Amino acid sequence: MVGLLGLLLFPLLQAAGEVWQSPRKTIALEGDSVNITCSTPGTLHGIYLKKTWPNNSDVIYYEDGSEPTVDPWFQGRIAYSGxxxxxxxxxxxxQLADTGGYTCVAxxxxxxxxxxxxxxVTDQLPQAANTCQESWPIHFALPTALAVGFFLIGLGLGAVCVLIRTQVSMDPRVSPVSLEAHFSQRA
Structure with missing residues (x-):
């Protein structure tokens, strides 16, 4: 019984010891801003955002009800909510020097x-980012062109079927009356 209870509570205990962080990666131009969200269930004493690469620093330490501690490098360039x-x-x-790995620590x-x-952080967007933005119309146009093409093919096939049906019904040898007579004689 105790084993079953432990098995049922294990996911809750494990979740209490997790930190979710987003985004996993981001590219920004010099002078722009980024948002990093740290969230975790359970009771916290506080939470750090640490820069862990290429050099270590405590960007901010936040604790509900207390004034946060901010690294002098980020002073005047940081805000928080929640x-x-x-x-x-x-x-x-x-700044270019802000490039690095940032980790939330509960x-x-x-x-x-x-x-x-x-x-x-870059002084210009990488070519891949520019390519993605420029190719958006192509990615949108291809499915649209395919849909229109298949619609026209269906329309053409429908017209051919109507023409064939019209030719069959115009044939004097085949009339609805003669077909009806043919099937009634067989029955």
């Missing part, structure tokens, strides 16, 4: 690390 169990942290006026009885967010 509670510590579902906190969105906004980094503003991004402070419970232990430290629970989130999966991390890779932030890439």
């Amino acid at each position: 509670l510590q169990s579902n906190l969105t942290i906004s980094l503003y006026h991004l 402070i419970m009885d232990d430290k629970i690390f989130g999966p991390g967010t890779l932030v890439m």
